[in-house]
Amino acid sequence: MSDSIFTKIIKREIPSEIVFEDDEIIAFNDIAPKAPIHILIVPKKQIPTLNNATENDAELLGKLLLTCSKIAKMKGIDERGYRVVINCNEEACQTVFHIHFHLIGGKQLGWSPD
């Protein structure tokens, strides 16, 4: 599998604004934010889509979700509210095929799948 753009960010081959990192996970600001806070939470393991995650990834997926709430607290939006999104494949508008959670908040969000 060739390196995704997110793997290139993990390897510091392209720049990003990193807000969190540990052995398994990196989180950085989205380059085209949809809200005042729009952070991508990404496993260092390159899994293309949610469909490709297996039972072996269950712990990692849990850690990714907990990292979302940790960063929401860090950014002070945990009580106000925020959204966590995974886009999977074409009809959900996935563009980077390296699984990631979008953490979106910092304003009143509407609720529409469009």
Ligand code: 5GP
């Ligand atoms: P997807 O559409 O796959 O769910 O989300 C991919 C996200 O990655 C988009 O919100 C897009 O703005 C973001 N993105 C794409 N390329 C880069 C990049 O080079 N750097 C950063 N920080 N974000 C990127």
